[in-house]
Amino acid sequence: MATVSDITVSAAINSLSALLFLVAFAILRLQPINDRVYFPKWYLKGIRENPSTSGPLVKHFVNLDLRMYLRFLNWVPAALRMPEPELIDHAGLDSAVYIRIYLLGLKIFVPVALLAFGVLLPVNYTGGNFQTMSASMKDLTYGEIDKFSISNVPPASKRLAAHILMAYVFTFWTCYVLYKEYKHVTDMRLHFLASQSRRPDQFTVLVRNVPSDPDESVSEHVDHFFRVNHPDQYFLHKVVHNANKLAKMVEQKKDLQNRLIYYTNKHERKPTKRPTTKTGFWALWGQKIDAIDYYTAEIEKLSKEELAERERVIDDPKSVLPAAFVSFRSRWGAAVCAQTQQTRNPTRWLTDWAPEPRDIYWNNLAIPFVELNLRKLIMAVALFGLTFCFMIPIAIVQTLANIESIGKVLPFLKPLINTRSVKSFIQGFLPGIVLKIFLLILPMILMEMSKIEGYVAFSALEARSAGKYHLFLLVNVFFGSIVTGTALQQLKEFLKQSASKIPETVGVSIPMKATFFITYIMVDGWAGVAAEILRVGPLVIYHLKNVFLVKTEKDRDEAMDPGSLLWPITEPRLQLYFLLGLVYSTVTPILLPFIIVFFAFAYLVFRHQVINVYHQKYESAASYWPGVHRRILIGLMISQITLLGLLSTKEATNSTPFLVALPILTLWFHRFCKNRFESAFRKFPLQDAMIKDTLERATEPQFDLKAYLKDAYIHPVFKGGETELMDVDDEDDDDHFNLVPTKRNSRRGSQPGTQEGSPEDHRTGIYVV
């Protein structure tokens, strides 16, 4: 058990490392050469230009104005200055609401901490359990921290009533704040949707599982069906082609072109020597050949294949999927179609809101509908296995990756391996590294699992991944830290125990793990957030790209990687802090200030990042909020059940009925909020649709909706007109969003790769942690 001074030292070290990150950030961000790494958002918006080119050359790279270094923390007030409505306008609602989660943490935990310090700390400290115990046990097993925790209250003490009362107060406060926040977010979302300008997805419904008809093509069938069943509202439709293979080719060509540019640059710098490459795998072996000629020929070959495939996709009726984007004359018509069942068979003519065009994950549109149930079943089993048995494959990999097997596969490394120091390094670190790598790629695995489940929108995929990740962290980080041993062993242990013993086992361990979690909050929370603002990865990659690939201003724009919020990763991690705060609020309130510092610091950093860095791939208008709300409530219920378990070991059995009521009330609160708010995140009310329709008809009676909607939902590989065969950057459908050509828009048009990315880009882009 750690003493107070241990914690102080740890806090000092972690604060120092966080401070170091901040100082590094403060210095690096002032250098003009890094401007595009730390302020990419402003470049994307077309507001910020390259630093002025007057003055000495060195000024292009290094900032010599010493006064600016003195004010190295001035990003903090700058991050706080932008008001929320402007932030929504600047970064979108998704980002603005995401930041509010940190604020929500502060709103919940600051009053809770004040109350806990005012009431529970004195009650615990004067509990005197350790005074009596330490006399005999020589004060060895318990640390000073525990004097402030519930452990210091003797069993069956009347003082425990204070904890039960506080559990009620904290629950009601948390629910109250959550309710207010849900209401506020709902209002923000509805206001945002109402004030949004015209978007194709407002008029469009995605129809899936169109039944096949022997006499008609899919297109005709869709047309007839909606002409009959939505006679006044149906407008036009767009069938979906299976262009997955074509998209892969386009991707491949882009990669080849990047290599060509790399070698061309190399040649330009050293015109005397033609660059060479090898034909084998990853250019590691094989015949040596001229790189520029080779890639030019390869690109040409691929272009021809792509052209053929493109024609095949368009002409072949078999490439038409049984799905279509159906657009309506009004938002009202689309809202009606999206919310109703079309035919008797609920698995056919399935209608749902079309995701916005950028949000569509085209690959999954090709999945036959009958498979979806089976896929979900398999993935549910896989998730269970992954969560509870994740140590097993890791252990196997670790066994395989030991010295002997490396020696066998790569015999030439044998002499090196047999060196004593290298050997011990591998044996000592490799298992740890394998685990670390697994944890790093875990979100990617979960994303792939969600993709297998068949969701057709990135927003849905991310929401599912976040849910899976949250489960994994809950089981393996929270419960895994409390009850040591692998999750599978725990499960076995738990099942052998009595059902009512599970909360007890967890509850008893909780006060003992307080110091561990305090350290965890400082390492993972404080230092982790400080690392986020430094952006080491993008910084290195940007400079590498700048050296090897960038030739034109456009290339430089592309090399810039603004990244995005990655909320499917950060949000479940952040939920852990809510959980810890709620669990320890009644048990060891001394942990709360660390949580509060985390939330405050993270709020500052993420607000800064959202304003200056991140660029979201799509806008879902905070559709993830019901998930956030639910996960906080899960944390609240876990805290209540563990407190119940803890108190039952304190021989306070009379308190059980009071505490059992809490999770039931929380569950009821969850259902209440679901009924009250969730539909605002799933459906589009007819009244709002009608208001927007009426307004628009009055203000723009001449608007050509047909031209507007015609090409909104085309697979990205078919976009771009004549340049489609040569220009790989044509996966841009952003133009269809903003009809009035502004400066901003024309800029955006010139850097589409960074803006949208192809689906593949998006996937990898999201999961580089």
Add this chain to the structure above:
Amino acid sequence: MATVSDITVSAAINSLSALLFLVAFAILRLQPINDRVYFPKWYLKGIRENPSTSGPLVKHFVNLDLRMYLRFLNWVPAALRMPEPELIDHAGLDSAVYIRIYLLGLKIFVPVALLAFGVLLPVNYTGGNFQTMSASMKDLTYGEIDKFSISNVPPASKRLAAHILMAYVFTFWTCYVLYKEYKHVTDMRLHFLASQSRRPDQFTVLVRNVPSDPDESVSEHVDHFFRVNHPDQYFLHKVVHNANKLAKMVEQKKDLQNRLIYYTNKHERKPTKRPTTKTGFWALWGQKIDAIDYYTAEIEKLSKEELAERERVIDDPKSVLPAAFVSFRSRWGAAVCAQTQQTRNPTRWLTDWAPEPRDIYWNNLAIPFVELNLRKLIMAVALFGLTFCFMIPIAIVQTLANIESIGKVLPFLKPLINTRSVKSFIQGFLPGIVLKIFLLILPMILMEMSKIEGYVAFSALEARSAGKYHLFLLVNVFFGSIVTGTALQQLKEFLKQSASKIPETVGVSIPMKATFFITYIMVDGWAGVAAEILRVGPLVIYHLKNVFLVKTEKDRDEAMDPGSLLWPITEPRLQLYFLLGLVYSTVTPILLPFIIVFFAFAYLVFRHQVINVYHQKYESAASYWPGVHRRILIGLMISQITLLGLLSTKEATNSTPFLVALPILTLWFHRFCKNRFESAFRKFPLQDAMIKDTLERATEPQFDLKAYLKDAYIHPVFKGGETELMDVDDEDDDDHFNLVPTKRNSRRGSQPGTQEGSPEDHRTGIYVV
């Protein structure tokens, strides 16, 4: 443990009693005097008239044709003769589908029994566990029945593989049959809905929680809202008045009128003596007065009050509830409105299909919407308490109802009580009677609980009651019989045990309880079903009413109580047989023939009753089927988990993974069916609505929809025009269903009380078991 001969004797006794009931039925039903008890349905349909009045008087009452007694079982082929389409036409889809549940039992269990007898019986019988055990234990604790059960297979035997294999085969077979049945019922429902003639609920949506508007009345507000948001489809609306008090008065007046008729009849028979009554409670004490004068005066007084209340309800804007029935020009418009969300706030302007007029439970329309969540929460807690602690209040009542307290409250009974035989009777039987009474009124209690939850349709109320009753029977009859002791004690015991021990505890007891359940099936199932066909209750009540109340032919029609299926009671009970069959199919297959006999016999009896007796209060087009399906699957999963528990005590731990997969697969099958079929029971597809609209517009272009819909949704107390103040039988809205006046219809008009009943009638009518 019972021997085979014990079971044989029990079977003989129960078969005999069932046969006696059948013979009594066969004789009684042939008497003309009972014709209206055993064939009320034909009278209601106007097909059957009173027996011809020619011939001697005795023929009116007793059937003297001896040949007919010889064919006393000829109701059996008669019950089977009517083909299903005709049955649907004759008795409605609800009844036709209900009978199919028994057929479903046969479809599942006949092949299961054949397979179990072919494979498992030989495996069990040659298992030889008892041969080895009986040598030492002298064959005392196990009966012969157990030789055929899994108990005869020694632990860790390879023979257990047969049971696991059979568990899979039975699961797949059950799921296959359930799938086919769900599909068939869905098709029947959709076909039934499609072929239904015009009904007001097809065009109408119930809007609840209309927000209050300071400037407009509810009626104006509804009108403006739908005029704006459903401009092309909105037709008319009808606000709802809070007429609960008025309905109670009407009810009261009806009761007084019945008494008046009773005394008038009495007076007519004995004109010399004026009948008298007492003014006190239940006419038990108080001043003696002239009965006819008294009731005439009372009725007059009440009529005046009723008139005042009627005017108040109509004129007072406060009596208008924030709810309305909104009708649309087409089924398409109503389908759209019912399935979509109207405004941002999902708790306002709530739209849902209007129940058919007969199905509405008007009282609950007055419940403020905000209360509903709270009511549901309270009722959930109450249900939990009722299910697990139901023995506690019973025990208290039993303690209160003992000799001493009776003596204190009613001192004049003291001498009687102190008689030895009476005392022992009371002490021996009263506790049992209290329990029996509680079990009889339990469905009524559950129905009241569902009413408190605030559902506005009888069909919904009954579905909820059925779910509650099923839970109660599951816990208290099935688990309660297996693990003896009260449910609360079991729960305590279970919570103290290990979570994984619960299936074990239950699993081990299961083979030992086989003989108990075989007896249960015979007593409750065989004899119970035979008693159903005899209709002792209605028989007695009809003849009593005939003597005391009936004056005219119309009165006789009213005295006839056809009853209805009471499926919220019979269906959960019947689920117990599915559960027993599934649980014992792998454990003690010898139980299966008893189940099969039950299903076959019940099928015959209920088919006969549906054809000749029952008259359903409303038609929900088999909307209860998803519940039936779900409950059978719950039974299947219980059978799988108990088998898992049983086998884990047989030291067949290797089998666990195989058996764990079964409930997961079953759960997945449930979700699959839910996705595939359930929406047909909840929503009305737009395509079908459009087809019906188009057809109708083509065939009846001149139809006056306005006149048709105008008065369809009026509270029953406001129906009946001029006679509304004097005629209590005017709660008939059936006229609005059939526009072409047929003979059948005109007859129906003359016996509305029996047809619909007021809401109160309906409630009590349903729960007289």
